[in-house]
Amino acid sequence: xxxxxxxxxxxxxxxxxxxxxxxxxxxxxxxxxxxxxxxxxxxxxxxxxxxxxxxxxxxxxxxxxxxxxxxxxxxxxxxxxxxxxxxxxxxxxxxxxxxxxxxxxxxxxxxxxxxxxxxxxxxxxxxxxxxxxxxxxxxxxxxxxxxxxxxxxxxxxxxxxxxxxxxxxxxxxxxxxxxxxxxxxxxxxxxxxxxxxxxxxxxxxxxxxxxxxxxxxxxxxxxxxxxxxxxxxxxxxxxxxxxxxxxxxxxxxxxxxxxxxxxxxxxxxxxxxxxxxxxxxxxxxxxxx
Numbered sequence: 001x002x003x004x005x006x007x008x009x010x011x012x013x014x015x016x017x018x019x020x021x022x023x024x025x026x027x028x029x030x031x032x033x034x035x036x037x038x039x040x041x042x043x044x045x046x047x048x049x050x051x052x053x054x055x056x057x058x059x060x061x062x063x064x065x066x067x068x069x070x071x072x073x074x075x076x077x078x079x080x081x082x083x084x085x086x087x088x089x090x091x092x093x094x095x096x097x098x099x100x101x102x103x104x105x106x107x108x109x110x111x112x113x114x115x116x117x118x119x120x121x122x123x124x125x126x127x128x129x130x131x132x133x134x135x136x137x138x139x140x141x142x143x144x145x146x147x148x149x150x151x152x153x154x155x156x157x158x159x160x161x162x163x164x165x166x167x168x169x170x171x172x173x174x175x176x177x178x179x180x181x182x183x184x185x186x187x188x189x190x191x192x193x194x195x196x197x198x199x200x201x202x203x204x205x206x207x208x209x210x211x212x213x214x215x216x217x218x219x220x221x222x223x224x225x226x227x228x229x230x231x232x233x234x235x236x237x238x239x240x241x242x243x244x245x246x247x248x249x250x251x252x253x254x255x256x257x258x259x260x261x262x263x264x265x266x267x268x269x270x271x272x273x274x275x276x277x278x279x280x281x282x283x284x285x286x287x288x289x
Contacts, residue, residue: 007062009029
């Protein structure tokens with residue numbers, strides 16, 4: 001049994017919490033949302049007041065927060081995670097961030113003789129379960145493998161710190177582009193007087209049901225696919241800009257998600273909401289079904 005810390009008890013954090021508790025680990029949690037902490041303690045976890053307190057109670061800490069700003073805030077400062085870690089501890093960052101964030105975290109951890117890996121996660125693979133793409137040294141990957149086995153169905157080392165994040169951003173580009181094209185072809189059919197339902201009912205393609213119902217409530221707790229992909233495509237474009245990588249198709253997809261985010265209400269977060277952007281371009285606002 002390992003003392004594991006968990007920072008972030010959102011959609012993915014809850015998955016980690018359940019897997020860790022089921023494997024008989026003791027879990028100490030921190031979240032800026034008191035309701036998430038209350039959920040975790042009701043399941044058997046112990047609450048901590050700060051990330052540093054999580055570090056003091058744990059030998060392994062898993063971070064599952066929205067992005068780079070949150071990871072950096074978690075790690076640094078007098079109440080930050082690193083202030084509470086001991087030499088030999090393990091830090092696993094499952095967040096999707098900028099690659100430079102993971103590189104910095106690895107450096108900060110190394111200064112305290114703490115081992116670090118980035119391990120962004122996906123549930124969108126054709127294979128069952130969650131999968132983690134890991135970046136870090138071979139030695140650190142091996143040291144965290146036992147905990148990664150608990151957190152996900154499978155994992156693979158992509159390369160050094162930052163490499164797994166680049167891979168995850170590429171994966172998000174694929175997801176976002178795929179669903180943007182689906183939204184566009186549904187609107188193409190509708191705008192030309194044809195029912196798009198046979199794509200699913202007859203041909204069996206896996207299109208979001210929300211394209212047809214107009215229900216754009218979040219598919220997952222928290223940011224929802226719409227905002228997650230908007231954020232992550234933005235990260236990908238930042239990386240591409242720094243390295244002068246041309247992403248012409250990705251630029252169009254990013255603009256579509258940006259427009260969809262601005263048109264969504266506070267109660268909406270499903271990526272299918274980007275169909276509204278295509279409808280706006282076709283002067284067909286609100287035409288669904």
